Structure formats: C-alpha cells, structure tokens
Amino acid sequence: MLRSLRGRLIVLLALLVVAAGATAWLMVGLFHQSAAAQVGQAAAENARACDAIASAYRLHSADWGAAPPAPDDTAARGRLSAVVQNALRNRPGVQGGIWHGDTGSLAYAFPTYDGAAPRTDPPGGELPRIREINAAALTSDRAASHRYGARSQTLLISACPLPGPIPHLTAWTMTWTFTFAGRSYYQLMAGQAVLLVTVLIAAALLTHLTMTWSRHVSQIETALSSYDVADLPVLPPTHERELDRIVLALNEAGRRLSAARQRGDTLARQMATAERLAAIGRVAAGVAHEIRNPIAAMRLKAESAVAGGAERQPQALRVILGEIERLDALVRRLLSITEHDEPKRELIEVSAFLEACVAEHTERAAAKQLTIASSADWQEARFDPDQVQRALDNLILNAINAAPAGSRIEVAALRRTDALVLSVHDRGSGPPVDIQDHLFEPFVTGRPDGTGLGLSIVREVAVAHGGAARFVSADHGTTFEIILPCPTS
Template identity: 50%
Template sequence: MHSLRSRLLALWIMLVVSGIATGYLLFESFQQTANARLARSEELVARACRDLADRYQFFVAAWHGGPIDDRLRQQLTAVAQTALAAANGVEGGIWKADDGSLAYAYPTYEGTGPKTDLPAAELNSIREVNAEALRSGRAASIKQPGRSQVLIVHACPLQGPLPEVTGWTMTRAFTAEGPAYNQLLAGLVVLALTIFGSAAWLARVLYVWSRKIDLIETALDDRKNGLVGLPRVDLPRLAPTGAPELDRLVDALNSTGERLSAERRRAAAAERLAALGRMSAGLAHEIRNPIAAMRLKAENALAVPDGSRSSAALNTILQQVDRLDALLRDLLEMTQSRDPSFVEVDLAAFLARTVDTHRDLASARSIALTAGTGPTFSPLPKFDPSQVQRALDNLIINALQNTPAGGAITVEARRKNDMLLLRVADTGPGVAEELRERLFEPFVTGRADGTGLGLAIVREIARHHHGDVRLAEAAGGAVFEIEIPWQPS
C-alpha cells in the first residue's frame, strides 16, 4: 500500500463496497418499513373489528327484535359507518352465515362518492374469514400477498340476538409501491449517481494514470526497448502525458537527462584526455625501451673497429624493429574503427577453426585446449567472424601465456537470452587484484614482455559489436566473457 496506484485501487474498492453496503442497508430498511406497515395494518383492522363489535353491542342492546329487512340493514350499515369512520383505509361490515352481508361500509373511501358495494373480487376471502371466526368463536385473519400489496381480511364474532353474525374489516398494506417505495428508488438512484459514479470516475482516473505511468516506465526501461546488455548513452526525452502532475515529473526527468548528458559528454572528454595521456606515456615507454636497446647495440658495435659485433647488433636491432612493428600494428588495430561485417556463423565450426590455430602451441606447452558449444539455435548468430576470431585469439594467447604445463583452457559459446556469450577459461594463477580495475586499458599488463594492448583490442571489438567484455568471477584461474547481441538489430 505504498504506491499511489495501490492506494487509489484501495479507495476504489472501498467506494464500491460502501455503495453495495449502503444499497443493501437501504433495501433492508425498506423491507423493515414494509413489515412494520403490514403489522400496523393488521393491528388497524383488528382494532376496527373490535370497534365494530362494540358499536354492534350498543345497537342490539336497544333493539327489540324483528325481521331482517331493508330497515335493519340500513341501521346496521349506519353502525358500520360509525365504527369505521376513524379507521383510515379500512372497509368492513356485518356478516350472517345464511344471509351473507347484512351491512357494508367504507367511510374513508377517497373516490368520487361513497362506496356502498361489497368488493366482488374479495368476496370469497370475506366469506372464508367470517366462516372461520364463526366456527372457532374468536377473531380470525387472512393475508393474501400480492405483487405490490398485501390484502388483510379480519373477522370477529358478534354477540347479540341475531345468531351466526360476525363483523369483518379489510384493508390493503402496500409493500412495494407507495411513498416509501418511491423514496427507496430515489435513494438508490442518488446512490448510484454519487458513489458508483465516483467509483467509475476513480476507476477511469486509475486506468488513465496507470497507462501514462506505464508509458514513462516503458520509455525508461531498457528491457522493454530491446537494449538489454547494451550501454544506454543518454536518458530518452519523454513526451508530455497530458496530466499536469505527471508532466511536471516528465519535465524534471527531461531536464535531469539533459544535465546528465552534458555531464557525460564532459566526463567522456576528460576520460579521453586522461586515456590519451596514459596511452602516450605507455607508448613512449614501450618505444623507448627498444630504441635504447638498439642504441646500445649500435654503440657497442661501433666501439669495436674490426666489426666483429656488427652481425649480432644488427640481429638485435631487427628484433627490436619487429617488436616496434607489432606494437604499432596492435595500436592501429585498436584505434582504427572498422565497422563489423555481420554474417550468420556456425558456432561449432567457428570455434573449432579458432581453437585449431592454437592447438600446436598448446600441445607444445602440455596444455589441454578444448572447445564446446551449447545446443543449436535458429536463427544462427550474426557477427564479424574475422574480428571476433581476433578477439578470441588474443584471449587464448593470453591464457596460453599464463597457464602452467598440465593445465587446461576451455573455449565455450552459448546463447544467453538474446545475447551470444563467448567464454575463455584457464586454470592459471588468475589476474592480480591490483590489475582488475584497469585490466582492459591500453598498456596495462602483468608480464614484463607484454604490450598491454591485447585485452584493449578485445574490448574495442566487443564494443564495435554493441557488446562488452568482462573478467568473470571464478574460483581458480581467469575467466573472460565476451557478450554481444545474438542477432544485432
């Protein structure tokens, strides 16, 4: 949770969870409200039925009997009207088992006029609940749930001179419609527009920022730009992302890259001057020694009048001239920049040919010289075989000069991801610690008769192939590795 992306993602998850939880709580609250309305409606019809029973008892207390005619029905209707006048939304009446409805009233009906007709759709339910109340001798109720409302019919026995008479009341409890339902829908709409809208907006912000950060990361990542194993000279110039906050970071990175590039150029210039100074000093030393030897031999030859030393002096002078010629040839090889001619190379044949050149010298020194390659890959690697063979020649000669009799030298070639790895390992004493940091610089050598240009030439050839050379860590001996692209782009 330390990155901005993870924090924004956590905030998005919290918003979604909060929206779901709030919606669930609103729905549960509505359900509880609907259940409460249903309970209140049940209590309302039960109380209305008791009021109807009380009014009926008051009426029959003063009734002197008589037939069930229109006049009695009108009086009983008035009783029902009075009993239900305070019960809003409740209709009901008086029921006799044999004669059916004796009275019906709906005093709180909100239609255009008073409702006097018994509801035909609910007649079976009214008959059933009255029969149940008459049979059991106590109040009975029927609930019939519908899609948006619950029909509640209640009946209670009526005591009096008329036999088998019950009072009944009926109402409807709305559960999925009405003001509460509309409020729930409005709340859910507001919830969706705010919380889920905010979550969607945040998700888009997170996605856009992630894409823009990925673009910056891709521009700076060597692996995603095919530059693995290749030295990156300068930082790339990043394009604006369109996000002000990220663009400030992009501007800072571009400015830093420009400053680093300028510093790199200044450092490279200083390094070139320093290298030139070291090379000049080394070259002067390497040339001075043969010249001094030739001068000494010539002076000794001239000091003897009979010329007896002239032949030996001339042979020594020719040897020193050969040494100077080899020195200048290596120096030109290192300093002249010649672009490689890339061709596909069969590694097995290439290594065999390279090793065979040094087989006789290795046998003469009792050194085992072997070559090996990894599995065959397609396509074949591409490099300049003449230049790479010269680099391997220098490494093999260096190994032959430093490996004692009875030792071994191994030359290997294998593929490592998208790179070609050439490896020369020997069982000699290894490289002195004081030489490791400057090993590939010109005129740095651990032998008195060496020029110190062989490893410098190897490095230049590797760099011309967009690769590099290094001294690898080893338990014993010296291991040099050249790494160049398998298929240069």
C-alpha cells in the same frame, strides 16, 4: 502478488452493488413489516368498531323489555340502522351492520363514506364473506374476524354475537386497508428511487474513473516504453491529481537522469583524454628508453672503433648491426600494435592449429626443461589464424620465461557458451602485483629484458575479433586467456 487498481475498482463496484441490493432487501422487509403493522392496527380498529355496535345494541335493546320486535319489522330495522350509524360515526373507513342468522342483513350503515349519495345496503360483492363471518360468530358464540389479502389492499371483516331478546343476531364490521398506497409505500418507493440513482451515479463514476486511469496508465506505459532508459520522455499531465504527482516525479527523475548522464559523458570524455595522455606518456617513455639504450651502445662502439683503429672496427660494426636489428624489431612490434588490420576469418580446425603453435616452441621449452601440451574442446572455429597465432606465440613465450624448470605449460581451447576461449597456463608466480592492472598496455613488463609489447599485441588481436584478453591468477599458477565470441558463426 501484483494488484491492479482497475481490479480493485471493479471489486469496489461489485461491493457497492451488493450493498445496494442488501439495502433494498432490508427496505422491502421493513416495508412489509410496516404494512403488517398497518393491517394489524386496522384489524384492531375494525374489531373495536364491532364491539361498539354490540355495546350500542345492548343499550337500545334494554328498552324493548319482554316484547322485542320481529326481525322483519320495518321500524325496528330503521332503529337498528340508527344504532349502527351512531356506533360507526367516528370510525373512518369502517362500514358495518346487524345480521340475522335466518333473515340476513337487518341494518347497515357506512357513515364515513365519501361518495355523493349515502350507501344503504351492504356491498353485494362481499355478501358471501359477510354471511360466512357472521355464521362463524354465531356458531362459536364469540367474536370472529378474517382477512382477505389482495395485491395492493387487504379486506378486514369482523363479527361478534349480540345477546338479547332477538336470537341469532350478530354485529359485523368491514374495512379496507391499502398497504401499497399508503405512506409506507411512498416512502419505500422514494427510498428505492434514491438508492437506485445513488448506485447508478456511483457506478458511472467508478466506471469513468477505472477507464480514465487505465487510459492514462497505458499512455504513460507507451511513452516510457518508446524511449531509451537513458533519455526518459517528458510526460504530459493527465489532470488527475494523484497520477500527475507520479508524472511530475517521473519528469523530475528524467531531468536528473539526463543531467547525470551529461555529467557522466563529460567525465568519461575527460577520463578518456587523461588515459590517452597517460598512455601516450608511457609509450613515449618506453620508446625513448628502448631507443636510447641501443643508440648509446652503438655510440660507445663507434667511439671505441675510431679510437682503437682498424682492429676493432669489424667487432664494433657487428655490435652496431645487432643494435640496429634490435631497433628494427622494436619498430615492427610497435607497428603491429598500431595497425588495426581487419581479421581474415577462416574455418580452422582448432586442435591442429594449437598443435602447430605448440610445435614451434617445443625446442625452446625443452631447453628450459619444460613440456608443452595442448587440448581442444572445439572441432572447428572461424578466426584469423595468422593474428591468433601471433597472439598465442607471445603468450607461450611469456609462459616459457615465467614457468619454473620441470613444470608443464598447458595450451587449451575451451567452450564457454557462445565463445571460444584460448588459454595458456603455466606454474609460474605471475607478473608483479603492482603492474597487473596495466598488463595489456604497451611497455608494461615485469622482466628486465622485456619490451612490454607482447601482451599489447594479444589484446589488439582479441579486440579485432570482437573479444577480449584477460589475466587469471591462482595459487596453482598463472593463466592468460583470449576470448573470441561466436567462433562458429
């Protein structure tokens, strides 16, 4: 499975966003827990302030004895206000008072109020809530408290009954706690800001990295695809350390490949030169051998005719003419190898063409007790009939010379993908092993009476048609093939 660096970077960016979201959710949760703890602490402090008023009232009411003041007594209200003032003096942000179930507020104090003038009356907007909490404390005869939450702050009210000579009295306290304006809120905002900036910077870096790498990889891909494999381009540096290591390795590989290709070209030229020289040597040796024998025979006959008189001259002249004809045939076959005529392609009916080629050799094959048969998988193909017939004649003659008596020679036209394959098969043992690698070179032969030019002609005809000739050896006989590509084009 192929993996993309860009895809992995995108996944990494997505994971970073998810991690940032989870962290933000955790921070908000911790903030709410901190705000709840802050509200709980403020509620406890508010309840303790109410208990402090109750304790101060008990001490103050002990001096009244059996003659308590009336709830509407002005002097008594002033003393009760002093009691509340002293009880709340050291409790910042807490206000409170003493409440009568029938009369209402008897005393009120807010000693830690930061305003320019002291506050002497309960806040009018909260009187319904104050009345409600005091009524709850009187009804249950125990301390009561309530919270009123808002978006940025929470109102805490507590009330506790005041036992004593004046019935239906309760003490109450009230405070505000600002959950979204305290230290925890500012810590949350700072953390969220740092987290947001970190995520944005990381996202920008990852996006830049993804785009940069994608651009550099595309440039490298374009540069490599526009050049041949044998000649790699010199890639410019990308100024990305990891990518530049790959670029450096590719440039070094291209340099080594170019050097190896130059060495290979040099060796190929040297090998081609050596092969040409070797081929020239073999051709020269073959030509010298083939020419020396007829010349020697003619010389011998001429000397014999001169020494023997007029009786031997006609016979000697006939032998000399035969040797001259042999030399002429040798020269013609050499010329057929060296003259590279362009094939004159015609649309040929393959089956009829093979039958005509086989018919010319039927008598020669019958003389050796051989049979020749032809078959064709093709109907029509384009090739030069004269050149191809000359090549097939050489293969059939070789097969007649090599096949054992009573066997069969098969000439066939086979279809292989986009090529026409003309094959000649016989039951002979084939050429000697030591010359099989050089069969199609001039003057290479396994027969004492052969010239070694027939297979050279076969190869030249195949190459002229853009094809090839090859030898196939098997346990059941020998096959020579002429491969002609795209015969129907």
